[in-house]
């Protein structure tokens with residue numbers, strides 16, 4: 001087993017991992033962050049997208065030991081304190097979420113796009129989300145949500161959680 005250290009959503013975390021464990025497996029199974037989804041496991045669908053050291057990656061294709069010492073952000077880290085982020089609210093307001101399985105990856109890709117290109121064209125949004133598949137076919141609504149944030153529309157959602165951070169589900173303690 002190898003001990004790895006991560007800065008995960010701004011917090012120092014550690015885990016004991018086998019050399020063949022993927023970052024996806026460690027995030028979900030060892031560190032308790034199940035927002036990142038496991039789907040194709042071959043880098044085709046984008047459901048497992050996280051940010052690693054400033055760039056989004058398919059966490060099913062990254063070995064956990066490769067992320068040792070790195071900075072990782074998952075969908076759980078996108079929220080704005082106790083509230084959803086404007087991007088998360090936009091997905092709700094625009095009806096972009098059906099089954100929801102692809103949404104964590106879509107949010108991570110959209111967040112990355114808006115960091116790099118704050119006011120993307122329609123084509124740039126399409127390109128930025130091209131690696132994320134949605135089996136429910138919500139592409140129009142997802143792109144609408146991203147474009148609404150880029151356009152600076154103020155979106156407030158009644159579904160924004162009101163619980164204090166301490167009342168939200170917390171990951172297990174380090175192992």
Ligand code: FES
Pocket residue numbers: 037038039040041042043044045046047048049058059060061
């Ligand atoms: S589960 Fe990683 S890209 Fe599909």
Ligand code: FES
Pocket residue numbers: 096097098099100101102103133134135136137138
């Ligand atoms: S909302 Fe169901 S797969 Fe995208």
